[in-house]
Amino acid sequence: xxxxxxxxxxxxxxxxxxxxxxxxxxxxxxxxxxxxxxxxxxxxxxxxxxxxxx
Amino acid sequence: xxxxxxxxxxxxxxxxxxxxxxxxxxxxxxxxxxxxxxxxxxxxxxxxxxxxxxxxxxxxxxxxxxxxxxxxxxxxxxxxxxxxxxxxxxxxxxxxxxxxxxxxxxxxxxxxxxxxxxxxxxxxxxxxxxxxxxxxxxxxxxxxxxxxxxxxxxxxxxxxxxxxxxxxxxxxxxxxxxxxxxxxxxxxxxxxxxxxxxxxxxxxxxxxxxxxxxxxxxxxxxxxxxxxxxxxxxxxxxxxxxxxxxxxxxxxxxxxxxxxxxxxxxxxxxxxxxxxxxxxxxxxxxxxxxxxxxxxxxxxxxxxxxxxxxxxxxx
Numbered sequence: 253x254x255x256x257x258x259x260x261x262x263x264x265x266x267x268x269x270x271x272x273x274x275x276x277x278x279x280x281x282x283x284x285x286x287x288x289x290x291x292x293x294x295x296x297x298x299x300x301x302x303x304x305x306x
Numbered sequence: 307x308x309x310x311x312x313x314x315x316x317x318x319x320x321x322x323x324x325x326x327x328x329x330x331x332x333x334x335x336x337x338x339x340x341x342x343x344x345x346x347x348x349x350x351x352x353x354x355x356x357x358x359x360x361x362x363x364x365x366x367x368x369x370x371x372x373x374x375x376x377x378x379x380x381x382x383x384x385x386x387x388x389x390x391x392x393x394x395x396x397x398x399x400x401x402x403x404x405x406x407x408x409x410x411x412x413x414x415x416x417x418x419x420x421x422x423x424x425x426x427x428x429x430x431x432x433x434x435x436x437x438x439x440x441x442x443x444x445x446x447x448x449x450x451x452x453x454x455x456x457x458x459x460x461x462x463x464x465x466x467x468x469x470x471x472x473x474x475x476x477x478x479x480x481x482x483x484x485x486x487x488x489x490x491x492x493x494x495x496x497x498x499x500x501x502x503x504x505x506x507x508x509x510x511x512x513x514x515x516x517x518x519x520x521x522x523x524x525x526x527x528x529x530x531x532x533x534x535x536x537x538x539x540x541x542x543x544x545x546x547x548x549x550x551x552x553x554x555x556x557x558x559x560x561x562x563x564x565x566x567x568x569x570x571x572x573x574x575x576x577x578x579x580x581x582x583x584x585x586x587x588x589x590x591x592x593x594x595x596x597x598x599x600x601x602x603x604x605x606x607x608x609x610x611x612x613x614x615x616x617x618x619x620x621x
Contacts, residue, residue: 255394258398258403261403264403268406268407268410269386269390269410270393270394271390271394
């Protein structure tokens with residue numbers, strides 16, 4: 253989600269109508285036999301990858 | 307405010323509808339004949355632009371038909387969206403949040419309220435004096451001095467181009483011109499037609515004959531052939547539309563020429579801002595054109611000068 257902190261910064265009461273946007277990545281599912289850390293690392297890498305492609 | 311819908315008005319609107327119908331026809335023919343991949347992209351964009359023109363024209367005419375208030379509300383909304391696009395692409399800091407809130411929800415609506423109630427004296431100074439002084443005061447109270455001057459200037463510029471300049475277009479409706487009472491809607495239509503036709507013709511001439519680029523680093527699409535052809539063509543149309551204005555044919559042509567040149571440099575300045583921010587368009591609201599700011603960039607520069615020119619010589 254882009255511009256969220258500009259639309260409504262922490263601690264503010266009233267939002268400002270700056271344009272926001274949402275970027276959707278490919279869905280990620282727990283692979284059979286995958287443990288918690290491996291999945292979190294994979295999800296983290298996918299998010300970073302998505303951010304870099306922007 | 308009572309605006310008269312006379313024969314001239316209907317003639318103007320008929321002309322616009324005929325022009326749009328002709329463009330749609332040309333777009334249809336081009337879409338059938340185009341063969342290459344890059345040509346296909348250009349024609350698809352052209353047809354998207356023409357479809358958007360139909361929608362924009364319909365909205366604008368509907369607003370004009372309500373008399374004064376509809377036009378003021380429409381331009382107020384245009385300003386609001388343009389300001390959103392401008393501020394979105396301008397880096398501000400969290401300390402500017404409250405200042406931005408004032409810009410969006412106090413200064414922009416207040417400026418159009420002043421247009422709506424015909425308070426000329428405050429309308430011309432409200433943003434350049436009161437809003438411009440208020441902006442740094444509100445930001446300094448937030449206590450962040452990082453990039454202070456640049457941040458203040460960005461918010462002021464956003465208010466200037468998106469709100470103050472654009473508000474001069476509906477402000478034409480408040481001008482009381484002797485012998486032209488109740489017909490100011492035609493003056494607004496004249497300005498919009500000349501400015502936008504200049505943009506359209508610059509695009510057409512640029513795409514068909516354009517070779518030599520004016521400022522390649524700023525806008526790859528602006529060529530000498532396009533600029534001269536578009537400005538000359540739209541000025542000629544402006545001269546031929548003298549019967550809808552309080553001007554003589556020669557004055558009408560000269561004013562149209564000035565408006566077209568201002569529109570051209572306005573587009574150039576806004577392109578420079580976009581290149582500075584590393585983007586192509588301000589937004590995606592209008593299919594084929596980009597954002598609202600991309601469509602009204604030329605109007606921003608043309609409207610205030612046109613307004614004051616008419617006010618000085620004809621009121």
